[in-house]
Amino acid sequence: MDKTKIETLIEEVPKVLFINGQWQEADGGKQTEVINPATGQVIAHVANAGEKETEQAITAAEKAFPKWSGLTADERGAWLHKMADAIRGAAKDLAVVMTIEQGKPLNQAEAEILSGAACLDWNAEEVKRLKGETIPGPTGELLLVQHEPLGVVAAITPWNFPSAMITRKMAPAIAVGNTVVLKPSPETPLSALALMALFDKIGLPAGVVNIVTGDAKAIGGVLTADNRVRKLTFTGSTAVGKMLFAQSADTVKKLSLELGGHAPFIVFEDANVDKVVADLVAAKFRNNGQVCTSPNRIFVHESIQATFTEKLVSAVEQVKIANGLDENASAGPLIREDAIEKIDKQLDDAKGKGAKILSGGERLTGAEFDDGYFYKPTVITGITKEMAIFYEETFGPVLPIITFNEDDEVIEAANDTLYGLASYFYTNDIGRIAEVGRRLQYGMVGVNSINISYPQTPFGGVKHSGFGRENGAQGLSDYIQVKFLNITYKK
Numbered sequence: 172m173d174k175t176k177i178e179t180l181i182e183e184v185p186k187v188l189f190i191n192g193q194w195q196e197a198d199g200g201k202q203t204e205v206i207n208p209a210t211g212q213v214i215a216h217v218a219n220a221g222e223k224e225t226e227q228a229i230t231a232a233e234k235a236f237p238k239w240s241g242l243t244a245d246e247r248g249a250w251l252h253k254m255a256d257a258i259r260g261a262a263k264d265l266a267v268v269m270t271i272e273q274g275k276p277l278n279q280a281e282a283e284i285l286s287g288a289a290c291l292d293w294n295a296e297e298v299k300r301l302k303g304e305t306i307p308g309p310t311g312e313l314l315l316v317q318h319e320p321l322g323v324v325a326a327i328t329p330w331n332f333p334s335a336m337i338t339r340k341m342a343p344a345i346a347v348g349n350t351v352v353l354k355p356s357p358e359t360p361l362s363a364l365a366l367m368a369l370f371d372k373i374g375l376p377a378g379v380v381n382i383v384t385g386d387a388k389a390i391g392g393v394l395t396a397d398n399r400v401r402k403l404t405f406t407g408s409t410a411v412g413k414m415l416f417a418q419s420a421d422t423v424k425k426l427s428l429e430l431g432g433h434a435p436f437i438v439f440e441d442a443n444v445d446k447v448v449a450d451l452v453a454a455k456f457r458n459n460g461q462v463c464t465s466p467n468r469i470f471v472h473e474s475i476q477a478t479f480t481e482k483l484v485s486a487v488e489q490v491k492i493a494n495g496l497d498e499n500a501s502a503g504p505l506i507r508e509d510a511i512e513k514i515d516k517q518l519d520d521a522k523g524k525g526a527k528i529l530s531g532g533e534r535l536t537g538a539e540f541d542d543g544y545f546y547k548p549t550v551i552t553g554i555t556k557e558m559a560i561f562y563e564e565t566f567g568p569v570l571p572i573i574t575f576n577e578d579d580e581v582i583e584a585a586n587d588t589l590y591g592l593a594s595y596f597y598t599n600d601i602g603r604i605a606e607v608g609r610r611l612q613y614g615m616v617g618v619n620s621i622n623i624s625y626p627q628t629p630f631g632g633v634k635h636s637g638f639g640r641e642n643g644a645q646g647l648s649d650y651i652q653v654k655f656l657n658i659t660y661k662k
């Protein structure tokens with residue numbers, strides 16, 4: 172792609188805060204760097220805000236709330252459709268911005284952006300079906316249950332899906348009448364700011380969405396401590412999620428926490444090995460394994476292990492790691508140097524305890540890779556529970572293989588984790604599908620499928636993967652509160 176065109180696209184993204192419909196610098200003009208993980212180069216400087224600007228953003232959202240929540244569902248739905256149209260119209264440009272700051276291949280960036288538009292469209296319609304109830308009371312009064320928005324919603328998002336994590340929070344939140352203060356990840360603020368610029372361009376009323384980039388601790392401190400913020404919706408690591416959970420206790424906020432995952436991927440002996448290998452490689456190398464639902468522990472029945480690993484290694488060796496701007500790239504760089512250090516540490520620990528690398532196992536070197544954070548696609552066998560990789564989320568292009576013999580044994584091992592987000596298993600035995608599906612302690616189960624995320628279906632976890640759901644009817648209802656009214660009308 173033409174270098175000037177890329178520079179122009181980055182140049183055009185506002186680098187400042189969006190509060191009450193106005194673009195403004197952080198106090199004192201403070202800024203932080205944004206780095207391209209494929210080249211290590213600084214691509215932009217964005218506003219580095221703190222407590223004061225966060226309070227301003229909350230005030231703006233609070234001010235916008237009465238009018239926005241007073242619109243009809245149809246009127247708000249129309250705004251969401253406009254936002255979706257604007258995103259679709261700019262999808263190719265937004266994808267370039269995302270690839271430059273996050274690293275994923277352009278086609279994956281564009282797909283993510285379009286999924287955000289689909290999410291806005293779906294919520295625009297679903298909000299029209301958010302029905303209440305009338306209840307036959309014991310003494311003839313009119314008993315009503317109605318749904319109300321919460322007020323100001325704070326959203327804190329990660330870098331791995333810099334656009335979709337925002338739209339999937341913002342769409343249901345504003346569809347039902349809330350207003351939003353967003354704090355995006357410091358690694359990927361440009362994708363978030365570019366979205367805000369589009370919403371500004373279509374004239375979304377001031378204060379309905381606000382964005383504060385900068386000091387995570389200071390911004391998070393204000394968002395959790397302020398009583399005017401009635402909900403915090405967070406996607407990110409379990410450690411930060413737990414901290415924000417504790418910080419929110421004092422103001423008794425409603426919470427949605429979408430935290431880490433450590434997905435088991437179970438291959439039973441009757442599975443179609445070719446399909447499983449194709450699905451596994453597609454799921455693992457999407458965003459280069461930096462996905463909360465990425466298959467992280469691959470359980471393979473001992474009777475098919477040899478054939479399976481041979482086919483897997485050969486498929487993994489076809490994966491092309493490159494700068495995400497390269498149209499042949501199947502995966503890009505990792506986000507930071509410490510991502511590489513974490514993988515090296517997990518692999519060293521596993522090797523020291525007897526595991527064997529079949530492919531990869533080290534960072535990629537050479538002219539095109541040396542300044543970025545690239546890692547070789549890796550397959551490692553002989554994984555046991557003594558190894559850190561069995562229990563720790565990896566967040567990179569590593570496929571650890573564990574063999575098993577019995578169904579009970581693999582179900583127990585798959586559930587032997589504090590996480591409970593996504594899980595997958597492959598078998599054609601209907602009895603086994605019902606039994607394993609019932610016993611896996613996960614919020615999402617892909618049965619002969621890696622597709623577990625749609626605007627229509629609830630996405631979320633159990634145990635330390637968090638609570639609350641995004642998308643689906645359940646996702647919308649996480650942004651409302653229920654009110655009961657007894658209307659006595661007989662004189």
Ligand code: NAD
Nearest residue numbers: 328329330355356387388391407408411429430431432463
């Ligand atoms: P992270 O927890 O480091 O950061 C997430 C967000 O929290 C960022 O915006 C960050 O700036 C902010 N943050 C960090 N410290 C904070 C503080 N003290 N106060 C307020 N905000 C703070 O996570 P990450 O590295 O950006 O993302 C990767 C993690 O996210 C992985 O664990 C992954 O599994 C998880 N994730 C979960 C889901 C899901 O839906 N369950 C989806 C994507 C990613």
